[in-house]
Amino acid sequence: MNFLSKIYFLKVLFFSVIFILPAFSKGSLKNDSINDDEFLLYEQQFSKTSESQDYEDPFESLNRKTFAFNNFVDRYFVEKIAIGYRNFVPNPIRRSARNFLVNLSMPYSAFNSFIQGKPDNGLANISSFIINSTIGIAGLFDVAKNKNIIYDYEDFGQTLGVYGIKSGPYIVLPLLGPSTLRDFSGRIFDTSIDFMGLNYLEIGGSRDSLVTKDTRIASNALFIIDKREELLDVISQTRNESFDFYASMRSFYIQNRKSKILK
Amino acid sequence: MKTILFKSFFITILLFASSGFSQEKKVEDVKIFVENIGNSIIRIASDSKLSESQKKQKIILEVDSVVDASWISKFVLGKYYRDLSEQQKNKFSELYRQFMINTYGPKFKNYNGKKFEVTRVEKQAIFYTAHTQFFPRDSGNQILIDFRVKEQNGKLFVIDFIAEGISLLESQRSEFNSAINQSGIDQFISNLEKRVESLKK
Numbered sequence: 121m122n123f124l125s126k127i128y129f130l131k132v133l134f135f136s137v138i139f140i141l142p143a144f145s146k147g148s149l150k151n152d153s154i155n156d157d158e159f160l161l162y163e164q165q166f167s168k169t170s171e172s173q174d175y176e177d178p179f180e181s182l183n184r185k186t187f188a189f190n191n192f193v194d195r196y197f198v199e200k201i202a203i204g205y206r207n208f209v210p211n212p213i214r215r216s217a218r219n220f221l222v223n224l225s226m227p228y229s230a231f232n233s234f235i236q237g238k239p240d241n242g243l244a245n246i247s248s249f250i251i252n253s254t255i256g257i258a259g260l261f262d263v264a265k266n267k268n269i270i271y272d273y274e275d276f277g278q279t280l281g282v283y284g285i286k287s288g289p290y291i292v293l294p295l296l297g298p299s300t301l302r303d304f305s306g307r308i309f310d311t312s313i314d315f316m317g318l319n320y321l322e323i324g325g326s327r328d329s330l331v332t333k334d335t336r337i338a339s340n341a342l343f344i345i346d347k348r349e350e351l352l353d354v355i356s357q358t359r360n361e362s363f364d365f366y367a368s369m370r371s372f373y374i375q376n377r378k379s380k381i382l383k
Numbered sequence: 384m385k386t387i388l389f390k391s392f393f394i395t396i397l398l399f400a401s402s403g404f405s406q407e408k409k410v411e412d413v414k415i416f417v418e419n420i421g422n423s424i425i426r427i428a429s430d431s432k433l434s435e436s437q438k439k440q441k442i443i444l445e446v447d448s449v450v451d452a453s454w455i456s457k458f459v460l461g462k463y464y465r466d467l468s469e470q471q472k473n474k475f476s477e478l479y480r481q482f483m484i485n486t487y488g489p490k491f492k493n494y495n496g497k498k499f500e501v502t503r504v505e506k507q508a509i510f511y512t513a514h515t516q517f518f519p520r521d522s523g524n525q526i527l528i529d530f531r532v533k534e535q536n537g538k539l540f541v542i543d544f545i546a547e548g549i550s551l552l553e554s555q556r557s558e559f560n561s562a563i564n565q566s567g568i569d570q571f572i573s574n575l576e577k578r579v580e581s582l583k584k
Binding site: 158159161162361362363364366367368370371372375376378379380 | 454457458486508509510533542547548549550552553554557558559560561562565571574575578
């Protein structure tokens with residue numbers, strides 16, 4: 121028995137050490153010298169773009185050239201149109217236009233949510249679409265949001281990511297901007313499948329389109345201007361503040377996409 | 384014999400319980416710490432007696448007191464940090480602190496009239512993530528920001544802000560490393576110095 125009680129004491133000592141050690145390790149943080157292990161730990165816990173993670177930019181040289189071209193087009197054309205849109209179109213109208221476009225994308229987002237195994241988000245997409253298309257007058261007013269229907273927008277690039285397809289190399293598309301091989305593939309699918317008959321590429325079911333070609337082009341143009349207006353401040357600040365605008369935009373894009381896939 | 388066994392059992396239970404309690408307390412401490420930051424920023428930004436320049440200065444001081452710029456400066460420099468001389472390390476660390484508080488601090492001065500809430504705090508390894516939201520009192524979209532916090536010298540410090548899934552820490556590391564790769568560390572530090580000078584004006 122005496123021997124057993126010694127064993128029990130040893131067990132107590134073992135647990136004591138296990139639980140007291142963290143207190144000592146916190147004490148070690150009081151040392152001003154910063155431990156490299158902390159950075160490693162931070163990377164392991166949170167990093168989405170570190171060198172050890174799956175992000176690659178093998179076409180950086182070409183990407184930078186395309187980025188410079190896009191940047192030129194943006195600065196001298198698209199940004200100016202977006203500023204004009206912000207300055208001359210009253211905010212309630214801009215908000216309604218955005219609501220209308222977001223509402224159109226809901227059925228497609230619901231489709232992606234369901235195949236990603238996110239039924240709650242899919243149902244939220246559908247509920248939002250039904251409420252906003254009816255009570256919200258064709259999606260002009262976001263009534264669903266006031267009813268606390270919260271959802272995420274899901275596209276096919278995210279769906280591929282959820283199914284474990286790697287992002288592949290980072291690419292900058294002429295005029296379209298940052299992407300990856302996976303997201304670009306998803307984008308082609310996104311553009312070809314369209315539940316609202318706004319199919320711009322007219323792949324499959326163009327005869328059933330609900331609207332004319334001109335309206336489709338107009339809605340796409342409005343989408344681009346609206347998106348650019350939404351990002352006016354962020355892009356302008358990044359352009360002015362970054363030491364490497366290309367690297368900053370690449371990092372934003374990759375982090376944002378990864379966080380959406382991991383959600 | 385029974386007494387010894389009972390005492391040992393009691394000590395074990397006590398150690399388990401105190402460990403859990405200490406963790407819960409720390410999470411609560413982080414919540415209060417971040418709540419104080421958010422509310423303090425809103426209070427300064429909403430103070431009608433302060434001029435824009437006074438607001439800016441006060442918010443910069445607030446950010447400076449809660450952010451561990453030294454830790455962040457080492458992280459964002461990544462692999463290049465090890466190659467610096469002690470003098471360069473100290474210079475970069477101070478320059479980065481000035482750059483950080485003068486670039487990001489003033490952005491919070493637009494947070495006037497907002498409400499702030501810490502929705503939950505998670506512990507991940509030795510770090511804590513506080514999920515927060517700033518939302519306007521009337522209408523409009525809420526701004527979701529995650530504060531990443533760590534303990535240093537027995538005090539809590541913010542080491543990262545995350546908005547829309549984008550971490551400030553990671554973005555800066557990517558940007559700085561790329562800039563250094565393009566033009567070299569000396570040129571980069573020189574550019575940073577010029578930037579800090581222009582931000583202070």
